[in-house]
Amino acid sequence: MSERDEYDPAALFPDYVVECEEHLTAAGRVLLDLEASTERLEPTQLDSLFRDFHTVKGLSAMVGLHEAERLSHHLEGYLGALRKGRAALTQEGVATLIEGLRLLELVITARANGLSVPPVQETIGRVASLLPDDITTAPSGSIPPTFLTERLTDPTARADAAVREGALVWRVGFKPTAELTERGLTVSAVRNRLRDAGEIIHAEPTVVPGGVSFTFLVVGGTADFGADFRDEGLTVERYVPPGVAHRSRLRSRLSAE
Numbered sequence: 001m002s003e004r005d006e007y008d009p010a011a012l013f014p015d016y017v018v019e020c021e022e023h024l025t026a027a028g029r030v031l032l033d034l035e036a037s038t039e040r041l042e043p044t045q046l047d048s049l050f051r052d053f054h055t056v057k058g059l060s061a062m063v064g065l066h067e068a069e070r071l072s073h074h075l076e077g078y079l080g081a082l083r084k085g086r087a088a089l090t091q092e093g094v095a096t097l098i099e100g101l102r103l104l105e106l107v108i109t110a111r112a113n114g115l116s117v118p119p120v121q122e123t124i125g126r127v128a129s130l131l132p133d134d135i136t137t138a139p140s141g142s143i144p145p146t147f148l149t150e151r152l153t154d155p156t157a158r159a160d161a162a163v164r165e166g167a168l169v170w171r172v173g174f175k176p177t178a179e180l181t182e183r184g185l186t187v188s189a190v191r192n193r194l195r196d197a198g199e200i201i202h203a204e205p206t207v208v209p210g211g212v213s214f215t216f217l218v219v220g221g222t223a224d225f226g227a228d229f230r231d232e233g234l235t236v237e238r239y240v241p242p243g244v245a246h247r248s249r250l251r252s253r254l255s256a257e
Helices: 009-036 043-063 066-083 091-112 121-129 145-164 178-182 187-197 242-256
Strands: 169-174 198-208 211-220 234-238
Touching: 009 043, 009 091, 009 187, 043 066, 043 198, 066 091, 066 121, 091 121, 145 169, 145 198, 145 211, 169 187, 187 198, 187 211
Parallel strands: none
Antiparallel strands: 169 211, 169 234, 198 211
């Protein structure tokens, strides 16, 4: 079986629907809270919304659902402007985000049921109208480096704090294949297994040659955590904070000298 055969967007679609439902449900809870009062806005809420829409955008690109990808991209762009203080969150803004979220749900459901996907351009236009004239969203698929840095700040900080408090933290990689899917080892199944073993504090899909891979940061488990997943198609390594890793390498070099 070639790598091209292993990456079948249609085969990934059921997992895609589950993953998107989880992120859109989380985003919906935050937006309902903000709908009651934009004055209660917390930076962590913007961070959470940004990550949810960014993940839906990436997943949608992987399965070729471009309407969901484009809409998520523009919602993400508006949230990025809010995070940087270049736009203000208004009731109209919250209403538009909710409209975008509901439309994403409709788009995904339509594709899942083999129906015509509803148009998204009108809602995209409403999102664009919320931005100042000097801000435009980058072309779909292009993510400003500062967005990537900000998106990883919170989970990395949580992982570092967990290590300092004496907890075990693991970086887990999983690349779905047709063979693993036949064995029931889908992204959803892996996520459930990891949740049983600890707390998932970060999950990130990445396009790789021949398909897509997922990286998870998991807090908890035992020293034998990796052995528990040896036959599950996962790669497991102990997470070490960057500063600790640097000091360890330095001590090794000094010892060798």
